[in-house]
Amino acid sequence: MRIPLIAAGVVLAAIPVFWGDAYYLNMLILIFLLATMASSWNIMGGYTGYISLGQSAFLGIGAYTTAIAANAWSISPLLAAPLGGLVAGALAALLGLVTFRTRGNAFIMITFAMLHLLGIVALNWTSVTNGNDGMILPAPTWERNYALWPFYYVLLGLLALTLLMSKTIAASRFGLGLTAIREDEEKAAGIGVNTSAAKLAAFVASAVPIGIAGGVYGYYLGFLDSRAMFSIVTSIMIVLAALLGGTGTLWGPVLGAFLLEPFSQLTNQLFTGPAAGAWRLIVFGGLLLAVLLFLPQGIIPGVRQALARRKSAAVGKRLAPGDIPAWLTVREGARLEVRDVRKSFGGLTVLDGLDLTVEPGSITGLIGPNGSGKTTLFNLIDGATKPDGGQILLDGRRIETADRWARSRAGLGRTHQITRLFPKLSVLRNVVAGSDGTWAAPAITGAQAARGVELLELVGLSDYRDLPAGELSYGQQKLVELIQILMLQPRLVLLDEPAGGINPTQIEQMGALIRELNRTGTTFLIVEHNMPFVLGICDTVHVLAGGRRIASGTPQEVRSDPLVLDAYLTGASQ
Numbered sequence: 001m002r003i004p005l006i007a008a009g010v011v012l013a014a015i016p017v018f019w020g021d022a023y024y025l026n027m028l029i030l031i032f033l034l035a036t037m038a039s040s041w042n043i044m045g046g047y048t049g050y051i052s053l054g055q056s057a058f059l060g061i062g063a064y065t066t067a068i069a070a071n072a073w074s075i076s077p078l079l080a081a082p083l084g085g086l087v088a089g090a091l092a093a094l095l096g097l098v099t100f101r102t103r104g105n106a107f108i109m110i111t112f113a114m115l116h117l118l119g120i121v122a123l124n125w126t127s128v129t130n131g132n133d134g135m136i137l138p139a140p141t142w143e144r145n146y147a148l149w150p151f152y153y154v155l156l157g158l159l160a161l162t163l164l165m166s167k168t169i170a171a172s173r174f175g176l177g178l179t180a181i182r183e184d185e186e187k188a189a190g191i192g193v194n195t196s197a198a199k200l201a202a203f204v205a206s207a208v209p210i211g212i213a214g215g216v217y218g219y220y221l222g223f224l225d226s227r228a229m230f231s232i233v234t235s236i237m238i239v240l241a242a243l244l245g246g247t248g249t250l251w252g253p254v255l256g257a258f259l260l261e262p263f264s265q266l267t268n269q270l271f272t273g274p275a276a277g278a279w280r281l282i283v284f285g286g287l288l289l290a291v292l293l294f295l296p297q298g299i300i301p302g303v304r305q306a307l308a309r310r311k312s313a314a315v316g317k318r319l320a321p322g323d324i325p326a327w328l329t330v331r332e333g334a335r336l337e338v339r340d341v342r343k344s345f346g347g348l349t350v351l352d353g354l355d356l357t358v359e360p361g362s363i364t365g366l367i368g369p370n371g372s373g374k375t376t377l378f379n380l381i382d383g384a385t386k387p388d389g390g391q392i393l394l395d396g397r398r399i400e401t402a403d404r405w406a407r408s409r410a411g412l413g414r415t416h417q418i419t420r421l422f423p424k425l426s427v428l429r430n431v432v433a434g435s436d437g438t439w440a441a442p443a444i445t446g447a448q449a450a451r452g453v454e455l456l457e458l459v460g461l462s463d464y465r466d467l468p469a470g471e472l473s474y475g476q477q478k479l480v481e482l483i484q485i486l487m488l489q490p491r492l493v494l495l496d497e498p499a500g501g502i503n504p505t506q507i508e509q510m511g512a513l514i515r516e517l518n519r520t521g522t523t524f525l526i527v528e529h530n531m532p533f534v535l536g537i538c539d540t541v542h543v544l545a546g547g548r549r550i551a552s553g554t555p556q557e558v559r560s561d562p563l564v565l566d567a568y569l570t571g572a573s574q
């Protein structure tokens, strides 16, 4: 990849010198601009899965900031452009704080509204922006013959830096966290990814290069018109370029920009007069729909998929739990206390003043008839849902209002009744997605990844490390979800039906793994309907019914408790 890249760089750098046709230089300048914007958008829209329809607002903000600063301080707009990037980044941070409570369509609408709102502000804040009359930037001071060169090289350099940033993010644990958010945000938080901070950083990273580009673009135009600078068509083109080439890939947005910009120039020539803007909106809006419907993956992922030889489905491999790695040894398992916890859904009371304790170093079972609130309790403990009342304490510290990722970082791990992996990410990426380490650390190389591979070897799945997790068998996915949370070295693991839906050999393997991990210190709380499994593995069992704990004791005690037999076991055997 390196040689073609250097060759492309040399060719692009040589174009103004050897082939200075102004029409094509202008075209390339606009392609670099669109590619920079689409690559920046891709960090938020592609990696993180948050589609912003207002990204061109950062272009406008960058352009106006640059123009105001250049005029006020009589400096070159090229020097002022980084300030445009800073202001765009600050605005993104502010907006992120407000908008990240929303997702999907609501996020799209809010970013669209932001664009519209900023356009109105730019138009009406005449004392600063000159409103309808627009703003004039200082004229370039260099030789007319080379008028386009600085814009060409600055935007080419900015594109190269944006791609470098995008590549660095994709290869880092930060980028891995972003793709985990895209696949399943709740789950990402559940394995310790600080989703709020990651999304905020991604939004800022996706705004700064566009802000700088806005400053350069404003200088290139020489004149700022608020309607053009805060245009929805530009936002649509940004999204379209990324989608066309392939979102979430490094080169997709660049390819999209190279295809789309010439087409955009063509429409500029075709549509003139007062209705030109409306026609362009119709054409690009229609194109966006067409790409979403007929080429949702984009060109690069589509070609990659066609070229990839389909690997045969992973077949089951015998789990061989050997020695648990020394780094997983827990000095002291965690203690969990649930005090007077209450939870209702509408009129349905699911937990009605529940008290229970999970002793450190124990394997504690939680059983009860269907619908007795076991999964709801797990959701309250790991922070997926908030209780209506009561307290949850981990090692004596109240956690019932803590952020989900913070609970995970405090030593709490949880698997789900229906396995929740990031199906499109590789098995190894799934395993290391929540591991400890700085954002800058590499995603799938380095110490954490080595630990991930070690755990995959432990459960006999290292051959499948590069396969999308969604292609594993259900039992294998359950094992991957368990080792995924082990990466955080949890001191308390909540397992929701670990033996559900998997074959007897895998149940045996799962049991062996739980016992081994418990022997090295980890506390377990297990919800399970498979009675021989749960009664065979647990030292203490709590029984829920009617929103309360009706019994607790050793498996033998619980098995012969008339209340339990009445509420659960007899019911289950009918």
Ligand SMILES: Nc1ncnc2c1ncn2[C@@H]1O[C@H](COP(=O)(O)OP(=O)(O)OP(=O)(O)O)[C@@H](O)[C@H]1O
Residues within 6 Å of the ligand: 345, 350, 368, 369, 370, 371, 372, 373, 374, 375, 376, 377, 417
């Ligand atoms: N988000 C929700 N909204 C409304 N009702 C809910 C919600 N989550 C759970 N419930 C209801 O709460 C009750 C308890 O559900 P929960 O899944 O906690 O039970 P469970 O003991 O885990 O059941 P199972 O053994 O079948 O998995 C059920 O009646 C369920 O329909």
